[in-house]
Amino acid sequence: MVEKILYTALTLFAITIVIALIRIIKGPSMPDRAVALDMIGVNLISMIAVISIVLKTKAFLEAILILGILAFISTIAISKYVERGVIVERKSDN
Amino acid sequence: MNVNQTIELGAALLILLGSIMSVISALGIIRLPDVYTRSHAATKSSTLAVLLSLTGAFIYFWVHEGFISVRLLLGIIFVFLTAPVSGHLITRAAYRARVKLTDNSSDDELKDVLFPEEK
Amino acid sequence: MPAQFLFNLFIAFLWMLLQDEDELKITTFFGGFIVGIVIIFLMHRFFHTQFYLRRLYSLIKLIFIFISELAASSLLIIKQILSPKLKIKPGIFTYKTELRGDWEITTLAMLLTLTPGSVVMEVNPDGDMFYIHAMDIEQSKADVLRSITKFEKAIMEVTR
């Protein structure tokens, strides 16, 4: 029962990713894609949590945190690139 | 069904709810008209979805293995800490990169400040 | 530097939690403290602001306010997304806050952004004017403004 629910949840998360992927492909703007990518990252976090339960392991809990960190960093980078064309600035540029 | 099993089921349902939230927010980023509204859906609903699924997992591990996962807690905190910043930065970038608001937007008080020349 | 000291404790605490041990051990805490010393030593130039333990309580209160706001307005968004026809009128409006200082402004902006229906798009260079994008400006602007006031008050309880 629990397992069935979990697999259903995984499938739903996967479907979310598919939809987000469609947005990435369609765009139309770069921020649209960035939003969708961020969304994929967040969904992957959920998936890892669920898979951890399914596999009965704690080995992937680090990955959850890491993914959170990295989705954040990627989003910042992409936003800055979209906004300024440069992602690491010099003081003079500021 | 003992208590633990019930709680586990509850955790699983929490996760299921999270996944449903997640699909809904995905629908949002398909249906909503512009990047700004989509980012609402993405940053909020999916944050909530993550919150639900991580909490579900946290409960599951706690009940099933008697294990309090700080990493999961930290994960939740982290998502909360960063998701709004991401949303803020993306929409700001979009606006500054001149991504149009949807046509049926009513007010735009930012336009005058950022792009006064486009009046 | 009390703030640094606090932060150091924070890291040590974090460290202890990360170990995922069955019981809380002072030794682990101490180990984390040493790790914290190293990190803070490396990063100390970053640390300009101060931090006070006694505001923890207000902080928790703030979190609760926030969560209830979040839950309430999430439903709203879901309703909007799932409604067969999208009937929303998005828009950008401004809000001038009374909060001052990086931490206060940031906290408010984050809370605003996290609650559905609003995203803080810009903060003016002076740091007192928010440009907020609302999902449906007619329906949610009032909600947003109500939330903002609540949040501002709660934040000030923590910081001042």
Added chain:
Amino acid sequence: MMNNIIVLPLIIPIMVGVILVFLRPYVKTQRVISLVTMLGMAGISLYILNKIQTEGILRLDFGGWEPPFGILFVADSFAMLFVLTANIVTAICLIYAFSSIGESHEKMYFYPFVLFLIAGVNGSFLTGDMFNLFVCFEVMLLASYVLVTLGGKKAQLRESIKYVVINILSSWFFLVALAYLYGALGTLNMAHLSERVAEVGQGPLLTTISIIFLIVFSLKAGLLLFFWLPGSYSVPPTAIAALFGALLTKVGIYALFRTFTLIFYHEPSITHTLIGIMAGVTLVLGCIGAIAYKDVRLIASYNVVIAVGFILVGLAVATQASLEGSIYYVIHDMVAKAMLFLIAGTMIALTGKTKINEISGLIRNYPLFGWMVFVVTCSLAGIPPLSGFVGKVLVGQGAIESGSYILLALAFLSSIVVLYSLLRIFLSSIFGETIISVEDEVPLKKGMIISIVLLAIGTVSLGLGAEFISGYVSDAAHTLFNPSVYIEAVLGGNK
């Protein structure tokens, strides 16, 4: 087994290279240290080589983990001959660099990169683990990427993009082959691989996998797949080009020999025939290329290609004599190719021109240099008693023994083309009326000519003194020809 000394050819250059990073502003110190390091390594290599003659193949299990579980270095005569020659040649190229590379390069970690390069090269020769070979390749490749681009001239940037992309692709094929190999055989240790292949027979699948390895190493060796070579060897500064010309293809050649004598030697009618065809075509295309251009560096580059074809004839034929011949030839070629590239670079440095028809009569301005060109011409053409001769005889002998007459013909005809292509340089640029008046004469720097003369001495003494290395070479060929020797040395101790 504990022979820590055999890790030194890899670890010393790495550590010294890193230390030199700290000594960035002190160019003179960097020079001294890097040269001393290379000389020391040559000494160590010689010591190891001699030790092998008395104690047999040496092996070092890193971390003490016995094969096939850990990584290990295996030093047999075959590997050590490569190592020894590579280190000596590198030392000499360094001397050339001292007076040619320029301080801007020296301050941009030139010496560390060279040391990393040689570390990767040495590691590739010594490792007994297939995946570690990949890693050593990458050490060498990364260093070579940097060295090709070092200086950032347009041509360098242009050619290095091609060089890097092609090598990325070949590294990818390497990983694919490793994935298949591990999937099929479940191990990475070369000796263990050999044992397992022998156990079940080299069926069609394993042969297929071996062909992927063949492609990978051929790309590195410039066997048939040499398109990347002429471009990337003709753009970097001379000392680097010489190192490349002397060393880089040899690593691929080494890997080909190792793989197809130790592991995949059961289906020669497929693999070795393919190698033979590739070697033949390489010889032909190399020959055509060597006479196609007037740019000295291109001529030199295609000569590299020809040599690769020649050496691989020895593997295709795979008799003990031919293997021995290939080893002699490789040693010779490292020395002579380094010399050729140094000479080509020196010609360009002296005249500012790259084409042989624009250069003339250098012997009148630089007689010693001119004669060095003649020596390298004769040496590469295999004219005795210079070093190319012995290898040629033995490869020929092997080809005759196995009845590979087409390869025999191509291999020996290629010598004539080599002679012709280099004689063109000599007659057109060295002989003839001088184009440089005494006032315009650019002084030939001491370091340049010294290193060229040292290599000339090398090629002469390798030929005249062939007997001094013959013991090592025949031991090396013996190990190649009898894989059990290697396997016994690696796996024998713990069964």
Added chain:
Amino acid sequence: MFSVTFAIILPFIIAALVPFIHRRFKFIHIGWLVMLVPITLFVMLARLIPSVASGKTYIQTYSWIPTLNINFTTYLDGLSMILGLLITGVGSLVILYSIYYLSTKESLQHFYCYLLLFMGAMLGVVFSDNLMVLYVFWELTSVSSFLLIAFWNHRKASRLGAQKAMLITVSGGIAMLVGFIMLHTMTGSFSIREIITSIGDYTDHALFVPAMILVLLGAFTKSAQFPFHIWLPDAMEAPTPVSAYLHSATMVKAGIYLVARFTPVFGGDQIWFWTVSGVGMITLFWGSFNAVRQTDLKALLAYSTVSQLGLIMSLLGLGSIALQYGYSADSVLYTQATFAALFHLINHSTFKGALFMVVGIVDHELGTRDIRRLGGLMTFMPITFTVGVIGSLSMAGLPLFNGFLSKEMFFAATVQIMNADVFSLQSLGIIFPVIAWIASVFTFVYCMIIIFKTFLGPVQPEKLDKPLHEAPMGMLISPIILSILVVGIFFFPNLLGAYILKPAMASIYPMFGDPANLTPSIHAWHGVKPELLMTIGVVIVGTLLYRLLKKWKPVYGLLSSRYTFNAFYNNFLSFAASKSTIVTNKYMTGLLRDYLVYIYLFFILTVGGFFFYSGAFSPNFSTDARIRVYEVILVGVMAVAAVAMLFAKSRMTATLLNGVLGYSIAIFFVIFRAPDLALTQLVVESITTVLFLLAFSHLPDWKRENIPSKTKITNAVISVGTGAVVVLVALAVLNYDRFESISTFFEDAYELAGGANIVNAILGDFRGFDTMLEVVVLFIAGLGVYTMIKLRAKKGDENSEN
């Protein structure tokens, strides 16, 4: 005690010292010192003549590369004695001559250095018993000849001549080397003596004939046999002493020597017989025929040398037939040809050496060797004239001169061969006397040309740059000595026969017993025999043809210069140069895509091709692990993301899609129970994305690629093909379940390495070495990026070296 080894080494030692001596003693002509070398050696060799004549041989061995059977073994016997005496004797005379010929303004140290080098090499060739050592010296003679021809290398003709000589002789040498290796493969020995004793067992060996042909190629190229003779006329760019020494008396005789030396090995074989005698005959004819048309005296002599070498070669071929029969009274008759060959070898060196020196004198004193500008020199240069006439008449084969004797023996041998009953000689044998006679007619004609066009007829001082005068005495000594020999040998031929030729015959027919039986007594008059009639015929017809030269000379015009071998050589080189550029440029396009296409195609063809051909593919999906819906969806996500990359309109989209791929892989790493991988993949992917964005700040966005649809289709086919091959092989590997992986060992990581994370234990301990190197890789990349950005080429040093 004389040491042959010493004889070989001495010239090399002195050659190495010459530059230093020259620097110290600028005031004397260094030739005087150098001359001591051949004189010393000649004297030393001469002292051994009696003992060698009595059948003694001298062997010495020093090891060089004993592991490979390559030892420095010197061997002095009758055959090598002849050549040794020629090398040192003519060498002495040539050096003496050169002292007057070359002024001290020339770079004498080079000249004498090369000359000594050559002398040592040549002695090495003839005294070596070991084939490899012989080969070493053989190539050294080519090298020193190259240097001597290119002595005046500022002249283009010198350089081209040198190149031609080097290419042809070295090529032949390489062929010969292969032949030697084949002999070694057959007999297991590099020693000529040993091979001779054991070759009988291998005459049916598959390598016997190839080895023979290859050795002959070496001999023919060196001895300028048709069609390889073309280098010799161009070699006349060398200073005349060199021509006299290398290109008539010694080096070109090395091929002859080789054939003689190998007669006991290959002789008696039909192919050997026909090849050697046939090529010799053609060369004889072709050389003489072409000599007639030459207007440059040196060129004329060059062709004449070609022709005479052909003569000797063909004689050796004829003589080899004796070995087919084995020793008998009849077969001894055939050995006469060989005897004649050796005899003519010596004679030719004397008269041709003299003639070259004469021509050199003319050239040196008058500044030209063009017979159209010369004439009537007899009165001004009486001594030169005398020597010239003696040489020419001897070459023409007229009595009173040694050429007559050997020429007669040559005719006799060609007639004799018709009696042989093997090798189809009953029917074909007739061609030998016919060609011999025709060639001799032409020989007679060009000898007359030398005499009449140079020394007789009208003087043409207006065509000369220098006044007419006799040469200095010093220059004349050498030719005079040679012409004395020409005459002397005619009168005392049997002295030569007994002391010099007899032991040489023993070398060539070692199994024929007492060489005295093979040594005929030489007589100028032996009755009216066919050979005498032939000689008379030559003189009559030759005189006639000389008289009518103007009438029939246009015949040469009929030979289109396009079809000469010279033209073939030149066309071949220019064809090679131009076509090779076209061919190479065709595939070396400089386009990365092309190179990658080659690689992919090679992969698809070899790996895919063999995979199918060998039937290695056997799909079996039964062992697959269970699959979940969400996994299928994720696979779909990755596939779609990947394909979408192809159609991405902007690089950012593509980069983000790559990010999707990277994150999805991480989730697969999770599904496949690889936590460390998942972590690493996530971080690396994100940092990579950051790097892409950083780099994008410096790069333009990509434009729509304007690629022809044909290219697109090719790319698509290659892509699908590569993917397919990877998939098919992977599926086969998946089903290949023969071995347990070694990795169960690592499951004891906690006991062995104190780590519970097996992957980490592998990375940090079991395979820590990989990790260490991987860090180095990373470090190099980081440092490399830094240098690439900070170190930039300054303007203007794009082409030159730093």
Added chain:
Amino acid sequence: METLIILLIGILVAVATYLILSRNIIRVILGTAVLSHAVHLLILTLGGLKTGNVPLLTEADAPYTDALPQALILTAIVISFAVTAFILVLAYRAYQDIGTDDLDALRGTNDE
């Protein structure tokens, strides 16, 4: 599962190959990135998928999934990261100096 993953690998390889054959340097670099994704999956798949537990001894009991391929992939990931960083910089440096990101314009001179 393995078969499906291998098919996916095939698609990745095909896409990567197509990208690598492009004229634009960034497409080529992205192609190499996809290539490395593909081969990492390949190593893992052929090393045996899902045949055991997570290779952490603190976690569960044997059998563990094969840890060696994981270690190898880790090494490969880091190396491909290093190479990607290098070639990215190389690409933009070439663009800065030569002024093109079109590989067809990087032919070089074969003027003979």
Added chain:
Amino acid sequence: MKINDVILRTVTKIVVFIILTFGVYLFLSGHNTPGGGFIGGLVLASAIVLLYLSHDIETVQKSLPLDFKLVAASGVLLATGTGIGSLLFGAPFMSQTFAYFDLPVFGKTELTTVTIFEAGVALAVVGVVVTIILSISEDE
């Protein structure tokens, strides 16, 4: 209107410390749980990357006045040095040892040379990643 990054910078201040702590944790605990020198190093590096993203080069450099090339070099030296270290004890190159100690404060603790090795790895990774990003960013 000038961009005001106050939100980003403020959050980064917290986040960076979390990441750094997590990075050190991953690095140290890698021997028994997922993590290790590489991942730890990469995570530490990403913390610094985050700093660069949210601040400007000069500010970060002022706070972290290190030559990251030399940091990387030290890392490589440390990693290779542990290998060399085993030579001094007569063990094969790259031999790692581990032992359990009862330390006064930490209790029963496993100390292993792998940790030193991995520290080298982590340092190198941090150094290299930052060097690369800085070099590109500083390029005009």
